Amino acid sequence: MGGGSEGYRGGVDTPFDTLMESVDTPLVVVTTAAEGTLAGCVVGFHAQSSIDAEGYSFWLSKANHTYRTSLRSAHFAVHFLTTEDLDLAERFGTQTGEETDKFSGLDVELDEHGVPVIRACPNRMLVDRVAVLDDGGDHVCVTTRVRSAASSGPFTPLRLSDAAHFEPGHDAEERAVSP
DSSP: OOOSHHHHTSSSOOHHHHHHHHHOOBOEEEEEEETTEEEEEEEOOEEEEETTTTEEEEEEETTSHHHHHHTTOSEEEEEEOBGGGHHHHHHHHHSOTTTOOTTTTSOEEEOTTSOEEETTOOSEEEEEEEEEEOOSSSEEEEEEEEEEEEOOSOOOBOBGGGGTTOOOSSOGGGOOSOO
């Protein structure tokens, strides 16, 4: 998960940090599964990427267990968080899947591809990977096609600023440049 200057570089704000803090992105939880391994993380880098066919893209940190699991998966769920979901964001944004079962105690159903769908998040999409772009940075872009979408109606999203106090499950120094 990203954040202000402390989340990115651990130092003084740069002009880039200031600009990015002003964006205050809504947060989502991306989940996936591969070979019986469930994974999920909070994502702040994501956007609609096509209208026809419906496409969505998100960026995964190379430091995350979810990224490593995603290399063996073609299917994902994108859960849009509301202001009521701070605890869920903390669970998926401050713990690492290498050490913790983030799904333990959650009401989760597995879709037809084994991807965990969090029932407490009615605003979500099930998506299929189209491509992965690795430009050498600390995140990779996963482009997808939307298989299905569900919404309970208008909601107030949980934003990056709401979670700025979180300590990420991995330090910035752990963000690998290669898998």
